[in-house]
Amino acid sequence: MTTGARLRVDPIACDGRGLCAEILPELISLxxxxxxxxxxxxxxxxxxxxxxxxxxxxxxxxxxxxxx
Amino acid sequence: xxxxxxxxxxxRPAAMRSADRLPRLLPAGFAAGSVSLxxxxxxxxxAPAGGLNGPRRAALTxxxxxxxxxxxxxxxxxxxxxxxxxxxxxxxxxxANGTEGEPASAKDKVLLARSPxxxxxxxxxxAGLVGARQAVIVAHPSVREIVDDAALExxxxxxxxxxxxxxxxxxxxxxxxxxxxxxxIERGVxxxxxxxxxxxxxxxxxxxxxxxxxxxxxxxxxxxRYGASWFRAVGTAAEPGTMLVTILGAVREPCVHEIAIGTxxxxxxxxxxxxxxxxxxxxxxxxxxxxxxxxxxxAAPLSAAGLAPLGAGVGAGLIAAxxxxxxxxxxxxxxxxxxxxxxxxxxxxxxxGLDAVAGEFQRLAEGRTSSLAxxxxxxxxxxxxxxxxxxxxxxxxISSARTVFAAELEQHAQGWCCGIRKAxxxxxxxxxxx
Numbered sequence: 001m002t003t004g005a006r007l008r009v010d011p012i013a014c015d016g017r018g019l020c021a022e023i024l025p026e027l028i029s030l031x032x033x034x035x036x037x038x039x040x041x042x043x044x045x046x047x048x049x050x051x052x053x054x055x056x057x058x059x060x061x062x063x064x065x066x067x068x
Numbered sequence: 069x070x071x072x073x074x075x076x077x078x079x080r081p082a083a084m085r086s087a088d089r090l091p092r093l094l095p096a097g098f099a100a101g102s103v104s105l106x107x108x109x110x111x112x113x114x115a116p117a118g119g120l121n122g123p124r125r126a127a128l129t130x131x132x133x134x135x136x137x138x139x140x141x142x143x144x145x146x147x148x149x150x151x152x153x154x155x156x157x158x159x160x161x162x163x164a165n166g167t168e169g170e171p172a173s174a175k176d177k178v179l180l181a182r183s184p185x186x187x188x189x190x191x192x193x194x195a196g197l198v199g200a201r202q203a204v205i206v207a208h209p210s211v212r213e214i215v216d217d218a219a220l221e222x223x224x225x226x227x228x229x230x231x232x233x234x235x236x237x238x239x240x241x242x243x244x245x246x247x248x249x250x251x252x253i254e255r256g257v258x259x260x261x262x263x264x265x266x267x268x269x270x271x272x273x274x275x276x277x278x279x280x281x282x283x284x285x286x287x288x289x290x291x292x293r294y295g296a297s298w299f300r301a302v303g304t305a306a307e308p309g310t311m312l313v314t315i316l317g318a319v320r321e322p323c324v325h326e327i328a329i330g331t332x333x334x335x336x337x338x339x340x341x342x343x344x345x346x347x348x349x350x351x352x353x354x355x356x357x358x359x360x361x362x363x364x365x366x367a368a369p370l371s372a373a374g375l376a377p378l379g380a381g382v383g384a385g386l387i388a389a390x391x392x393x394x395x396x397x398x399x400x401x402x403x404x405x406x407x408x409x410x411x412x413x414x415x416x417x418x419x420x421g422l423d424a425v426a427g428e429f430q431r432l433a434e435g436r437t438s439s440l441a442x443x444x445x446x447x448x449x450x451x452x453x454x455x456x457x458x459x460x461x462x463x464x465x466i467s468s469a470r471t472v473f474a475a476e477l478e479q480h481a482q483g484w485c486c487g488i489r490k491a492x493x494x495x496x497x498x499x500x501x502x
Contacts, residue, residue, distance in 0.1 A: 011415035012262045012455045031449040032424070035416035 002042040005065040007051055009036055013062035020054040020063060028054065080294060083111045087294070087301030091326040092310055093286045094182050101182075102214050105221045108185040115189045115227060116292030120196040129155070129197050134296035136308045137288065141165060141244070141281030142354065142384040144372065147288065150278060153268040155198040157276030162203040162230075163253065164191040166211070166282040167237035167244035170354050171406075171495045173386050175312035176282050178324040180211040183286065184218035188232060190285025193292045195230040198278055203230050205282075206237045206249055241355075241410035245456045246279040247271075248412070259412035260456035283312050303329035307371045311382065315340035317389035317493055318347060329382075330374060334366035336387060345391035349472050351494070353383025355403050356461030358468035359396060362389070379468065388494055395487025397476055399494050400469040401426070401433035406496040407462045418459045421450035429466055435483040 007027060009020075016034040026047055027039045043051050043065070055063045083096075095103050095111075103111070120128070133148035154160045164187060168176040180187060191203040207215040212234065219232045238258030242248055245260045250271045252258040271277025280288075287309060291299045300308040307329045313336060316322040320341025327336055333350065337343060347362035352370075358380040360368075368374045375381055390396055408422035425446045431438035447466060450459040470477060479486060 010262045010455070011417065011453060012260075014416060016416045031417060031421070031453075032446065033416055033420035035420075035453070037449070037453070 002044050003048055003051075003065075004042055005067050006041070007038050007043055007054075008064055008066045009038060010062045010064070011035075013060045015060050015062075017059055019057050019059070023057060024050045024054040027051065080298075081111060081113045084113070084290075084294065087298045088328075090302070090310060090328065092290060093179060093186060093283070093312065094324075094326055102184055102218065103182065105185055105218070105225060105227070108183070112186070112189075112290070113293055116193050116289060125197055125199075128193075128292060131296050132197070132288065132291055135287075135291045135299040136296075136306075137284065137291060137299065138307070139281055140283035140287070140311060140385065142356065144382070147280065147284055150268065150280070151194065151197050153266075154200075154276045154278040157269060160198045160200045160276040160278060161272050162191055162195045162198065162200045163249060163272065163277060163279045164188075164203060164205045164282050164285050165244060165246065165249050165279050166205065166207045166215075167249055167252075168208050169237070169239065169241045169244040170384060170386070171241070171497055172314065172316060172388060173354055173384050174314045175324045175385055177208050177211050179283055179286060179312060180207055181214050184211075184215050185222070186286040186289050187282045188215075188218055188222060188228075189289035189292075190280075190282075190287070191232070192228045192230045193288055194278055194280060194285060198276075200278070201230055203232050204253055204272070205232060205234045206253065207234060208237050209239055212236045241407065242412050242456065242458055245458070247456065249279055250277055259414055260454075260458075262455050304369070304371055304373070306373055311370075311385050313370070313385040313387060315387050315389075316495075317351075317387075318343055318345045318391035318394075319389050320344045327370065330369040330371045332366065333368050333370050333387065336370055337366075337389060343389060343391075345393070347389050348392050348394075349390045349396050351388040351390065352378075352380045352386070354386040355407060355494075356457075356464060357381065357383045357386065358464060359390075359400070359472040360468070361472055379471075390493065393487065394493050395433070395476065395485050395491060396469060396473040397429075397433040397480055398485070398487055398491035400465060400473075401430045402491050402496050403494055404429050404462060404466055406499075407458070407465075409499060411458060412456075415454040415459075417450045417453035421446055421453070422459055422462055425450060425462065425466065432477070433480060433485075435480045435485060440481075 021028040021030045028036045137147040138144045166176045195203045238252050243258035247261045267277045303309045325339045360378045404426040408426035411418045413419045428443045451463045
């Protein structure tokens with residue numbers, strides 16, 4: 001089961017604080033400069049809560065779910 | 069049977085009667101200076117935008133679709149689809165993009181300098197087709213005055229129903245990216261903005277915005293006059309029409325030329341007087357393009373389909389010829405450093421990643437201690453990770469250099485370079501003070 005939605009980062013807004021990767025390591029890793037690399041594909045259903053949490057705690061509001 | 073096309077044919081001025089006669093966009097002959105409005109109208113006939121009512125607008129938009137015109141700024145997007153997307157919105161605006169921030173490319177500057185009215189015709193027609201009342205022309209600083217004069221000439225003649233505003237483009241590499249152009253006009257900041265929203269939905273002043281390269285608009289002005297069949301008379305069936313190319317490097321007469329799409333690359337070099345030295349490689353497309361082996365490329369048609377087997381694309385219509393005695397790695401390293409410095413600095417992977425990539429590639433090119441594994445890792449980490457495609461372009465350039473100059477790479481790793489000529493064939497502006 002997936003949520004059908006993809007997690008996206010606005011690379012301009014993102015400052016590389018890295019909280020998202022701590023909360024959601026299943027979907028988010030950090031590059032060598034500390035910026036999030038998001039695993040491609042839809043967010044699996046069982047990670048919905050963590051995904052919501054990662055979006056909420058981003059101090060730059062750079063994460064969002066997209067359905068396109 | 070009288071088709072609409074044959075009707076148009078009879079109304080065509082003598083200079084444009086045969087559809088396969090080139091150049092179409094640039095004035096024929098060697099007279100310097102820009103073409104006046106009177107000369108322009110004498111050559112091409114009346115501007116196509118007059119009296120655009122609903123049915124005429126729909127028919128012309130369809131004609132653009134049939135022409136197969138695609139964007140000439142590098143991305144090659146079908147113009148008719150862009151027109152339709154913007155026309156669907158409320159109170160749109162048209163932007164003619166003549167920023168040409170790529171330092172090696174000259175075709176947009178040459179077009180604006182020689183045929184400014186053709187671009188203005190196209191901008192006004194595009195405005196008519198999408199229902200815009202304003203067209204903003206963004207001109208490279210070197211041709212701003214010429215475009216101003218042309219716009220003034222038209223205003224005095226009461227030619228256009230659309231308000232034309234001329235703006236000087238920002239002289240930076242990323243400034244030509246569509247969202248950066250809008251950002252520049254609106255706020256004086258020449259950096260790309262985040263997507264969504266798409267410019268076709270919300271661009272300049274929050275309005276749906278059509279951003280088209282100036283050459284695309286010049287073609288549009290001719291399609292509006294003479295129709296799709298005329299436009300398709302040259303080029304290939306899949307990629308019809310002509311395109312402007314900038315030819316530089318080791319050729320006898322570096323120049324901008326108009327070619328039928330699909331002309332073999334070797335013939336295109338011939339238009340610049342041919343190679344001035346034995347060639348090893350060509351950079352095709354621009355600084356976001358790819359290196360290809362010169363002998364492999366010679367017979368390839370200059371078109372997306374013709375270059376695809378070589379892994380290259382037409383990009384912004386640039387061919388730079390690298391002679392045998394130059395070092396492709398050193399040239400690439402200089403351009404990569406320039407492109408890294410030209411990052412708008414907004415996205416972390418582009419700002420930090422390109423700097424790392426350019427540094428590592430520079431060490432590689434100079435035969436200093438470097439790590440190919442690290443370079444690969446970083447290329448993978450920056451690809452596709454910016455708001456615009458700036459990092460992707462650098463990845464493309466470096467990847468192709470690694471393939472085409474693989475033998476040299478080996479030599480450089482052992483500390484020697486076969487290049488005799490000092491790097492500096494590809495033009496790169498002096499480094500900015502940070």
